[in-house]
Amino acid sequence: MAQDTSFDVFDRNCPGRAVMEHIASRWGVLVLGVLLDGTFRFSELRRRVGGVSEKMLAQTLQSLERDGLVHREVHPVIPPRVDYSLTVLGTPIAEQVRGLYVLIESNTAGILAAQATYDERKTAR
Amino acid sequence: MAQDTSFDVFDRNCPGRAVMEHIASRWGVLVLGVLLDGTFRFSELRRRVGGVSEKMLAQTLQSLERDGLVHREVHPVIPPRVDYSLTVLGTPIAEQVRGLYVLIESNTAGILAAQATYDERKTAR
Numbered sequence: 001m002a003q004d005t006s007f008d009v010f011d012r013n014c015p016g017r018a019v020m021e022h023i024a025s026r027w028g029v030l031v032l033g034v035l036l037d038g039t040f041r042f043s044e045l046r047r048r049v050g051g052v053s054e055k056m057l058a059q060t061l062q063s064l065e066r067d068g069l070v071h072r073e074v075h076p077v078i079p080p081r082v083d084y085s086l087t088v089l090g091t092p093i094a095e096q097v098r099g100l101y102v103l104i105e106s107n108t109a110g111i112l113a114a115q116a117t118y119d120e121r122k123t124a125r
Numbered sequence: 126m127a128q129d130t131s132f133d134v135f136d137r138n139c140p141g142r143a144v145m146e147h148i149a150s151r152w153g154v155l156v157l158g159v160l161l162d163g164t165f166r167f168s169e170l171r172r173r174v175g176g177v178s179e180k181m182l183a184q185t186l187q188s189l190e191r192d193g194l195v196h197r198e199v200h201p202v203i204p205p206r207v208d209y210s211l212t213v214l215g216t217p218i219a220e221q222v223r224g225l226y227v228l229i230e231s232n233t234a235g236i237l238a239a240q241a242t243y244d245e246r247k248t249a250r
Contacts, residue, residue: 007233009226010155012176016233020226024154026146030135051137068239089235096228100221101134101145108132108141110214114193 022063023093027052031060032086032094033101035070039085069093144192148218152177152185157211157219158226160195164210194218 069090194215
């Protein structure tokens with residue numbers, strides 16, 4: 001894969017910033033994470049990504065497809081079947097995202113304890 | 126650090142989901158990334174995170190502080206000085222986030238090419 005380090009997500013005008021926003025979004029991280037487990041239809045994805053609306057899932061998939069991270073395959077059968085999967089470009093990014101939420105899940109107990117301490121301190125003021 | 130794998134970000138009711146949303150957000154990823162470089166005042170952070178408003182930066186820092194990922198130090202000097210830094214809990218999470226945007230930056234050229242192909246295909250229909 002071509003390495004190009006001239007992009008900078010901290011620069012609001014860099015095209016990498018918009019891509020970062022598609023991926024590091026409420027639903028982007030979860031959709032990429034689910035697709036690491038395989039190829040899914042829209043309805044299966046929706047069931048696995050708890051709480052996502054049809055509209056938000058469709059928008060998220062469309063952004064990720066446009067970015068070349070997700071492949072949308074329309075099967076010419078009746079009734080039509082549409083499958084979603086990760087591309088070669090999307091797979092390492094999805095793996096990095098999974099690393100992030102695995103780390104968050106494994107630290108959620110500590111984070112909840114920090115939240116409780118913070119809230120107590122605020123109340124005590 | 127305590128490992129607890131009973132949390133599931135795919136479950137809309139899991140507290141880990143809310144934490145994921147603070148981190149994997151437009152500004153959360155960038156603030157954590159900047160703080161990997163050291164301790165900064167609010168105004169320095171705002172300068173480094175291109176395009177963030179005062180309000181959004183304050184909200185992002187407050188969420189991350191409540192989650193125990195960012196430490197806010199108020200120095201008793203005149204005029205008051207407030208520094209922000211990563212905590213022990215926040216550092217590995219920020220490193221994982223940095224891994225994500227380094228990967229995105231290094232693939233932005235490929236992603237832009239995918240976007241151009243997608244847009245041409247849409248226009249051709």
